[in-house]
Amino acid sequence: MPFARVFIRRGETAAYHEAILDNIYLSLRETFDVPDEDRFMVIDEYDPGHFSFSKSYMNIARSDKFVLIQLTVSNTRPIEKKKALYRRIVERLGAAPGIRPEDIFINLVEVQKENWSFGYGEAQYADPV
Numbered sequence: 001m002p003f004a005r006v007f008i009r010r011g012e013t014a015a016y017h018e019a020i021l022d023n024i025y026l027s028l029r030e031t032f033d034v035p036d037e038d039r040f041m042v043i044d045e046y047d048p049g050h051f052s053f054s055k056s057y058m059n060i061a062r063s064d065k066f067v068l069i070q071l072t073v074s075n076t077r078p079i080e081k082k083k084a085l086y087r088r089i090v091e092r093l094g095a096a097p098g099i100r101p102e103d104i105f106i107n108l109v110e111v112q113k114e115n116w117s118f119g120y121g122e123a124q125y126a127d128p129v
Contacts, residue, residue, distance in 0.1 A: 002073045003071070004021070004025075004040070004041040004070070006020055006044070006070075007044050008044075008045055008067050009045065009048060009066070010045040020067065023092035063103055067103055068107070069107070070106075070107045071106065073109070073110055074110070114126035
């Protein structure tokens with residue numbers, strides 16, 4: 001049920017992309033009780049003129065390796081799980097592909113369970129009528 005969008009500057013390798021997506025997915029599995037195979041993810045790459053972010057907001061020194069992660073999820077988890085997810089993503093992305101914690105921005109977008117359709121035009125998570 002999570003949908004992950006990752007925004008980075010253009011120019012990284014396929015292995016770099018794969019490490020980001022794999023480690024976000026594993027973090028979701030470890031902290032958010034995401035089932036096996038529930039993996040829907042994209043990476044969007046931008047030229048420098050089309051990718052703007054603060055290098056110092058909240059006194060955090062960001063580099064050009066800045067990664068913006070937006071996760072759309074069902075609004076079913078408490079704050080403790082969200083904090084655990086943020087920490088785990090930063091830990092895993094620090095290990096591979098080696099992204100600094102200062103360069104990882106995470107935005108969680110919560111939606112109602114019935115706002116998902118995984119195929120067949122059905123709302124699989126909606127309460128039955």
